[in-house]
Amino acid sequence: MDLGLEERVALIAGGSSGIGLATALELAGEGAHVAIGARDPERLAQAQRRIEKVARGRVHATSVDVTDESAARQWVDDVATEFGMLHIVFVSGGSPPIGTAAQFDLGDYRAAVERVLYPAVNLALAALPHLERAGWGRVLFVASETASVPISPLALSGVTRAALVRFAQGLASEVGPKGITVNVLAPGGVRTPPMERAAQRLAADGDVESMLEAMGHHNALRRLARPEEVAAVAAFLASQRASFVTGAVHLIDGGAGVMGPDLPHLTTARKDTYA
Secondary structure, eight states, X not given: OOOSOTTOEEEEETTTSHHHHHHHHXXXXXXXXXXXXXXXXXXXXXXXXXXXHHOSSXXXXXXXXXXXXXXXXXXXXXXXXXXXXXXXXXXXXXXXXOBOGGGSOHHHHHHHIIIIIHHHHHHHHHHHHHXXXXXXXXXXXXXXXXXXXXXXXXXXXXXXXXXXXXXXXXHHHHHGGGTEEEEEEEEOSBOOHHHHHHHHHHOTTSOHHHHHHHHXXXXXXXXXXXXXXXXXXXXXXXXXXXXXXXXXXXEESTTGGGTOOXXXXXXXXXXXXXX
């Protein structure tokens, strides 16, 4: 299926690993020019080499901290200047700490907003003039399943991702007539480097694979997503074929939302009743 991405220019924040890198690989394989940005120069260089192996267009990598407002805006402008235009903006960034709502103080909430919400908004606003000039654009934000489903131990994630959704939806209504779509990806658990590091910390017996399996137990597929599975959805939403899809939250949770609460006592009762 031709996604119509040949010669499009994509800017990908968080493109050195995980979902961002997987999306960069997808878009590059479809013929888009890809500019990735992240903080770690070594991981960026490794990611660039991987992307260049599948790319049909140009690949550009920049070490940038997207929480630095002026540096992030300069990166956007530099990419648009380097490639002559900009069509796709994909924002995948950090996650706030885990914890329930009352565990955090006001400073924690402020820090979460500054880490998750403001960088995404800043990149989108910086990119808009370039997308408008091109007359065609796709803005994609990576949130999490908390953008759609309240999860008590992920209070900061829920607050910041819900705010991001409202920004994206407001933006979608404003820029739609200009040929620009705006969408939010809401993945559940994904096997990314941060998830693997978390599993290593939690696996008291050292069995990281069992811990990763346990992390994915709550969805219908009983496993964590692979980054490329989320990237496939991102590539479609970035494509010409998704021209009528905008202002939406796309839950990519392996069916976790249809599983209901984990209630072992009821499961046992049903087994006993119908044995």
